[in-house]
Amino acid sequence: MKIYIAYTGGTIGMVPSDNGLVPDEAFAEQLAQQLGASNEIIHDFVIQRYEHLIDSSNATPKDWQTIASDIQSKWQAFDAFIVLHGTDTMAYTAAALSFMFAHSDKPIIVTGSQVPMYKVRSDAMINVMGAISACEASVYEKAVNGVFLFFAGRLIEGDRAHKAHTSDWQAFNSPHQPERGVLGIDWRWRDVDLTHQRMTIQIPEMKESAVTILPVFPGVQAEHWQGLLNENVKGAVLLSYGAGNAPDKNTALLALLNAATSRDVVIVNVSQCGAGRVAAGAYAAGSALVQAGVVSGEDMTYEAAFVKLHFLIGLGLSAEEIKAIF
Numbered sequence: 001m002k003i004y005i006a007y008t009g010g011t012i013g014m015v016p017s018d019n020g021l022v023p024d025e026a027f028a029e030q031l032a033q034q035l036g037a038s039n040e041i042i043h044d045f046v047i048q049r050y051e052h053l054i055d056s057s058n059a060t061p062k063d064w065q066t067i068a069s070d071i072q073s074k075w076q077a078f079d080a081f082i083v084l085h086g087t088d089t090m091a092y093t094a095a096a097l098s099f100m101f102a103h104s105d106k107p108i109i110v111t112g113s114q115v116p117m118y119k120v121r122s123d124a125m126i127n128v129m130g131a132i133s134a135c136e137a138s139v140y141e142k143a144v145n146g147v148f149l150f151f152a153g154r155l156i157e158g159d160r161a162h163k164a165h166t167s168d169w170q171a172f173n174s175p176h177q178p179e180r181g182v183l184g185i186d187w188r189w190r191d192v193d194l195t196h197q198r199m200t201i202q203i204p205e206m207k208e209s210a211v212t213i214l215p216v217f218p219g220v221q222a223e224h225w226q227g228l229l230n231e232n233v234k235g236a237v238l239l240s241y242g243a244g245n246a247p248d249k250n251t252a253l254l255a256l257l258n259a260a261t262s263r264d265v266v267i268v269n270v271s272q273c274g275a276g277r278v279a280a281g282a283y284a285a286g287s288a289l290v291q292a293g294v295v296s297g298e299d300m301t302y303e304a305a306f307v308k309l310h311f312l313i314g315l316g317l318s319a320e321e322i323k324a325i326f
């Protein structure tokens with residue numbers, strides 16, 4: 001197999017500095033040596049070190065575009081793609097790639113590690129080898145074509161992953177759907193419907209300022225959200241309580257939401273619970289949001305909802321079209 005590995009930064013390739021861990025340029029070479037040292041790995045690898053290696057907390061939608069354009073330019077030349085990325089925003093990038101490479105007919109696996117590869121007690125090679133194994137599986141297990149996040153033995157759909165732990169090896173979960181595959185000694189696969197859907201690659205121009213997140217918390221005031229809903233914003237993820245609730249007695253807050261949706265800002269309701277589905281309307285406190293024009297994010301993670309807004313706004317769709325797609 002010809003496998004393209006994009007090294008974008010993240011802990012996996014970091015080394016200590018006076019200010020803590022920083023990405024290391026030499027990592028790509030070290031990884032190439034490790035992969036080359038084994039007779040068991042028979043693939044052709046190209047490992048590309050990105051010019052600006054980042055801690056993924058610095059990632060922006062522009063980085064999603066850069067990674068996607070890079071993969072697109074290599075599409076015909078490779079059978080599979082692995083993106084080495086920091087964990088902090090890995091779920092966002094995996095979601096972005098899964099929208100941009102919808103129904104991908106090749107595997108695109110995003111992974112990284114909790115501990116840098118230079119440490120003896122590191123999860124780096126375990127995760128890299130798992131990602132390679134997922135690519136290999138795509139040959140006989142068609143279910144693996146598509147965009148996934150692989151971490152600590154779990155192969156999670158790119159738009160379903162959530163960073164759920166700061167320090168466990170198992171840093172990611174898939175709160176709304178079982179993982180596509182779990183890798184122990186062997187893979188265990190979840191059955192999926194493999195009805196062929198035509199692949200599309202769409203890499204829209206995305207503006208940082210276009211999408212925001214509105215947190216709900218006890219005592220939240222319209223003033224808290226005013227700046228967040230500025231005139232550049234076209235979409236927002238509202239992080240609601242429980243099954244999709246927010247304070248319905250706060251008329252100023254609802255008026256602010258109403259004003260935003262009336263000027264075609266798409267506001268998507270996602271629960272801050274971390275798991276479960278939004279059922280806005282089950283309570284009066286949720287109905288008020290529906291009346292203010294807020295749409296339900298159903299069982300999406302906030303990462304996926306945030307990225308999907310960026311993607312659809314970037315495609316230039318109207319607020320009505322975006323709401324219908326949600």
Ligand code: ASN
Pocket residue numbers: 009010011012054055056057085086087088089112113114115
């Ligand atoms: N701060 C790091 C990053 O996201 C965390 C990691 O990769 N484990 O780049």
